[in-house]
Amino acid sequence: MNIIQILAQELSATAAQITAAVELMDDGATVPFIARYRKEATGGLDDTQLRTLSERLQYLRELEERKQTVLKSIEEQQKLTPELAAAVAACDNKTALEDLYLPYKPKRRTKAQIARENGLQPLADLLLNEQPQDTEAAAQAYIGDNVPDTKAALDGARAILMEQFAEDAALIGGLREKLWREAGIHAQVIAGQEQAGEKFGDYFDHREAVCTMPSHRALAVLRGRNEGVLTVSLKYQPDETPITEQSEYEQIIARQFRISDGHKWLKDTVRLTWRAKIFLSLELDALNRLKEQADSDAITVFARNLKDLLLAAPAGRLTTLGLDPGYRNGVKCAVVDDTGKLLDTAIVYLHQENNMFAALSAMIRRHQVKLIAIGNGTASRETDKIAAELVKSLPEMGLHKIVVSEAGASIYSASELAAKEFPELDVSLRGAVSIARRLQDPLAELVKIDPKSIGVGQYQHDVNQSQLAKSLDAVVEDCVNAVGVDVNTASAPLLARISGLNQTLAQNIVAYRNENGAFASRKQLLKVPRLGEKTFEQAAGFLRINGGSEPLDASAVHPEAYPIVAKMLEKQGITAAELIGNRDKIRHIRAADFIDERFGLPTIIDILNELEKPGRDPRGEFQTASFAEGINEISDLEVGMVLEGVVSNVANFGAFVDIGVHQDGLVHISALANRFVQDPREVVKAGDVVKVKVIEVDAARKRIALTMRLDDETGSGSPKNRPSENRRADKGGKPRQQRQQQIGNTAMADAFAKLRK
Template structure:
């Protein structure tokens, strides 16, 4: 193992070609890592650098990218950002080490070959300016020559005799023991700062360490929501996101203490051999002590921190992915459509707020009714509601699913039946985030003269009409479909959720003449300030008659128009193609197609039999290839097709309104409101969502609940258990008597325990309306006799040759 002190000073401090700013090319590395064509990756990088948006590239530049989808494009951008940051850091490190005169060709090659930030920082550690350590103090006391003697492991000599000449009271080295201790400190730091040693230990911890959890003394005898972790252990390599985040929350609340442990014998012998200890040398004992000290005092604490950081990042990404998937399904939920809706926001003390909105979401009327203040108030409520129904003839009644929601829904349904309007659906609508919208600046701008409770009712009505258009007005984190959303890195969460909202909005398309500013702001290339200008222009100049008129809006230039136009729709405009996803840059091509088969463009749009007469091969030229032509022909057949499903209201049982109405084995139909790593939460119409654990979602074994259910899915379930005290409902979607793979609880996942942590363990997830927690103890991860599973051998260590001392 060579030391920094043994390096040869470099006479040329200039960096190698390719490391200067602007010369670094991340494309080859990205293409290799993601197994993508370099040309496609380069096209994505170029388009993004030019200001193109991800939705635009994915939809309208398929020829350049080879048909890469949004996920692949965003991954390319993420990796490009990481590699550029890595390159910038590498350049800075090379410059710093070169300025110290210690940049050897060998070290430079290692730094340039580093593929991760962790590897880079390990290589830089010996040269990094640091505060005074035990080793630096020992060097100041003149003990480095003695450390070099120990390091070289001579075959002859005596440590104490060698140390005698370094005893000097003036240098605070009072005796031989102090001299040897200082020399060992220097050797220990050399070992601890060697990049390959740190990598070896980090990999050992990542692959073989266990997270060991217990309760703190303060809470040892107290009942807490973290009791499932009172005596818990699980391998670091397999602990799932929700369990790690639950443990971490328990630590933050002072209830749990957790450590990442690895038996020293699993890795320490390798470190000792890497240090070059010669057993026959009389100095072997000193270097052995130094290696052990390096491991325990210097390497393990920092490695535990590194592993925790990596676990947190891994868990954050998994939790964010769960949230993003749920949000996507919620945003793409089936819309009721542009029809008049009467909404009721349930309220017991302050009354139920009623609001009627027209086909465009405009408020027509609002009232407040009281249902629990006596017979007189109830009769008045019937009269008011009857008048609203008769006057505005709503196509549906939307009832918020908050407290007293089921009773309010039944009241409205009975009134509709009495009016002979059985065909008018009475739909339970999620209130999650409605109160956030009500108090927001957006709501105040829309309805400055209305009480926020009325704004909430309006939001409920519009949410039924078009979930996507209404939910974009709310911070996605307030919608309530996440898992430990407040525990994860907020910048990562916000960026991911913004990507999802942007993707969904552009996938569906936006009606230019009716869209709100918050919805327009999510269209590719537009943004918040420009969206307001578009809405103001529309209010003063009237409806847009064609897409090109968008260029008349101040601030909308050719680049913005290029990015946005294909995702905007104008129904009933001058050009029938404006109601489709065909981009204006291809209008001339479509006109040519129509002329070739002898029909006007208006006759071609929506006529599949005419579109089938078009031979796409005739039009493949320049930047128009098979991807573009296929998209155009598909759009001409079904112009402006909404990718969302057809609306179908859920069917809750009228005899089940509260948790007290539930009985074991009762069969119900519910709606999936949240999908987590451990199961799905289902609204069965009793205000409190029930949990269908992943092991109960289907008759076959599934690892990921998203394999079988999505947010918004209707699901037939059976009640297993109702816990009124803790307000928890356990459900199953399996057929009675069916057994999913994995069996009962207890062991680790996949080894006898299946996917069955106790439903009542750990903290609750942060989602819409409570429910059982994700975290649970699957039993101690120990082998027979209470011992941990045998650690894998580190024999044939690939780093041994690299770690031999020079």
């Protein structure tokens, strides 16, 4: 199959859909633009399908390019046969291709090559094909100047056969998959590292099937190995199997080359090939595969959490006081107006409570503050307590206080962007500005921070960094374009995430806006330096202009579709201002009446939906958790307490919940619901407000175990508190409950080790 056919099969789409999408991408169209404004061409492929298509397209094109390189190399060696060319063409992944190429790949001079130069290839062929029992006699005829005795002859022949066995593509491919399905990983602590590597304690003697190992455990074990705490190896046979017995893998090699059971020399050659050559290579392949899968899973978790965080509901355009808590350096305060403009700053100190209370009260009254955003770092609980007193003492202000994540605020504070935005402002105060703004509009503020620094990832520093960056950038791009931006108020970093734009164009838009005033229409964007027709086509639909000369510019209707709206207006005999937002008039419009060669039914329906609710925000309604009074530290918690909290992070093994103390608690996947849960995101996502019960508190190790199954008895690690679906037998014969409990123990340890660090 060609690339288009492969992609069509993988995405369950037609070849026409894939062809159209590929052509658009090759022409420079972005995923958000194609997903929203080219539905007719692609048959309605969504952004998730298009992202997958884009990644697979790149992989398959790289594979095709590599195939051509391989074919050229083999042809230059005059070893290319029609059968080999067909086998290369049929390869559907890079691993299989490299297996085929291995015998022909230029390599350093090997023992096998030296043996062939010494004329020992015929001896190797004789020993394999005829399998004489007297190998010494067979080797006698090959003694010469470079082969002094029969031992040297047999050693050379063995080197040739070992290379031949290890370079059989079909054999290696089969053994690789068998090893992946059946092998177990064994992690052990290195002697003397027990104390230094305490955080890896759950893996000091850990065994598990490699193919089913969850990503968080795989990454933990591999990190332990990289830090010199653990040794990690693959076991391909049960420990009780005597090493002298032939393994099943060796039997497969022997059968592949029709080696007799009674031929000891050939059997020894097979054993040496497997244990000294093939297994070592396949062990490395398996561990690399484990790492790649763990990376992929961890990156997916990170991307999903980031998306949930970026699309968290904004508190809205209200004057906000941001508080960045601290003990020694004080609580940094910043007031921003409803547009995010900085109005006032101050530093107050917790040990001067009366002065702090008076200063904050004055700032709130002076600027008519409506929201107080409190960073969740050190001293947040003490700061939150004073904020609660402010809310009570100033009822006429209608104040609301919310604790928000301050992850990445310090990175933004020290960034070049923050320095340009607030050149005269102290670095410490910039963090308070960021905290205030991220409550007003999380998306607009968080795009200024490297996604990896936002703190919703799992082993984020251990995964493939380029793959992580690419995935997270895609998430940010999708989120920003799903919401859209006001071109007259958006920052350059926010504009740079819009389809078709980049940092340079975003800066040019801001510079033009500063010099010429607010944009009156989308068409005016074409006057921005270096913003041409092609870029305008990609970006215009995601840029909003409120109160401009064209009412449609405030909506997600693309300028290219304005003629369609004009026809609707003409048929209705009304103006755009009269139609936009008028549900009754819009419902009287028949979408089918406006279909033409360029715009089909999907686009017409999108236009009508947008006219009904112009510029609608896809984000949900803002909600906050009410933290329990008097619960400020782990020591304040008691087993059995039912509390309200906010989901701060979701991992494959469960969800972390902020319940108002310095450490997040963990709701293990088995305690998320009264049913079996395959993926925690089926139940919760970052930012959700949830009720939880405290089932275990370990203040010494700063561990809090929670459950969302409020009818669970305290100390609920017991099987009777687990849903029956979680007690089914798994494939390995262990009861589901037992396996979940084992996973829970190590997952909890991973999670809390990370929190403790």
